[in-house]
Amino acid sequence: MSTTDRTDQRPVTGPAGGRPAPAASPVRPPAAVGWAYAMVIVATLAAIASNVFEIAHQVETGAAGAATTGDLALTIAFCALFGFFAEMLRAGRQWGRVLLTVFTALGLVFTGLGLAGLGGRPLVGPLQASLAVTSLVPSVIGLVLLFVPSVNAWMAEVRGNGRMITQRLRKLVLTCHVAISVGWLGLVTGMFAMSVAGATTGDAEQQAAMYRTMSLLDEIFLGMTSMFALITGIVVGAGTKWGLLRRRWVAVKFWWTMGVMVLGFSVIHQLILEANELVAAGAPVRGGELDSVGWAMAGSAFVALASLVAMTTISTYKPWGLTRRGRAATHTARAAAPAGR
Template sequence: MSTTDRTETRSGPEADRGRPAPSRTPGPAAAAAPSAGPPAAIRWAYVMVIVATLAAIASNVFEIAHQVETGAAGAATTGDLVLTIAFCALFGFFAEMLRAGRQWGRVMLTVFTALGILFTGLGLAGIGGRVFVGVLQGSLAVLSLIASVVGLVLLFVPSANRWMAAVRGSSRTIPQRLRKAVLTAHVAISVGWLGLVTGMFAMSVAGATTHSAEQQASMYRTMSMLDEIFLGMTSMFALISGIVVAAGTKWGLLQRRWVAVKFFMTMSVMLLGFAVIHQLILEANELVDAHAPVRGGELDTVGWSMAGAAAVAVLSLVFMTAVSTYKPWGTTRWGRRNTSRPVH
């Protein structure tokens, strides 16, 4: 008898209501697993995530204090402070969801731990992004990096995988009200991200084509303000809300191709903004402050490079909007494997 046949001939409340039981109803062991508590690997991963988060936050606080002491504090400092508070709350929430056996909590921690490792590594290597000031801030960054790597490994050891699989049936999805609230926030933030990048594309073209030094300086300084205050925050929260909506619902994060494509494209556009657009904006403003020629010099190259990168970002975001609307393609190999998994 097939899995479907076994499911449809069950007796009990499901049969009394006249509809078949779900094909992946967890058995007694799965139902009892949450009460037994998470294994040691999950508990230690939780500790490592908290340690890494606190070290990263402390490092960020030292940087903000340094900006205040040197008089370099401004609107970007306020944005850093807001992000620090937000990430403190978010990582604490996702860590608790991990300990409760929520698969989407593990997905969120995995993604942002990996991002933290990437950006911290780039910072320590001096390749773009923030520069670590002093031995103490650098030591905190190294501590955060080591704890993140250890925590990420512990999240996927065999005992953690077995426990997450056991509780997945009863704790995979987020509540309906929370799903709608997060989906609303995701759509609003994504629209704001698209509008922000489109505006920056228009300003970069204006800066690359004008013959007025004053207008060019105004365009690039406005772009710098938007980049420092809004761009990173908007893209980050678009990614967070998108992952929650995907991993915490029936769609899954990597089970359908259109969702997976959106996820990887979002990460790519974020990296494009961090590693390319942000650096070009800094370079353009340095040239403007050095009174470089408006036309016929290095500003031309930087301006058109910035416009090209912004155009790629705009087209990518429009494409992701279309993908969300049409939901093309089918399931991934992982998605097919999960849906065909037999009931034990």
């Protein structure tokens, strides 16, 4: 979702075209922003409590391991990130609102999958299910409040006053986005290769080693890299005047990235767990259920790999021009520009 267009670096000038115009006075946020902020905090705390409960359950049952370390790291990261996004929302940053929206929506999807016992992360017991529901309700309320008319008008006014990330910060975030995306592509490439090796080998030990390694990469690294690739891409897009949904190639990458993340969580992760359970149960290497799971895992990994390669190609060629929203924004900006410029 990175954008490599050059931003407009012309200085803002005063009426005489000389010294820069004074910065606009801060615009007071509407009450809905405060309520949305409170709902985000409540939902985040409930989600963190749910994750902590799951980690404690893993420790108590002796299932703690690399997955537990990954869960703990993700819990800490989400705690810090949601707090940061909420503060950026109160500061009027459009990309803060976008990130809160995206991760709240993903949280709703993943919690729904957990409540349904899908996606390899079923919720453990009534307490964790109650915490998940407690997180869902304020999440929905906060998500609605983020887009009421008063908040939309306030965000537009603040954005018009230049609340964007600086060029220096943009280059830093873009560098991080490219590096993390390369790491994500490398991880998925390796997992595809291992899934094919596991599905074609006749050696039980080699197959078990492939699936254990895939589980390790999935639990510790894959979720983290995909999450931060999405975050940095959104900041680079929504944090600049180019916008997140104003150019078709950026919008396509945005939705496609979330689709690959959902595929990884709800399909690939589940298949890796099933493959390792079958290996542990002594299932035959060829000709049984492990065959079907192995090839399904290889096919899903190929879809994820092909998607990431396609998104890299889109980033390079930047096709398709402006979206309808982008054309409307451009028309509005030209209409508001002083004559003769």
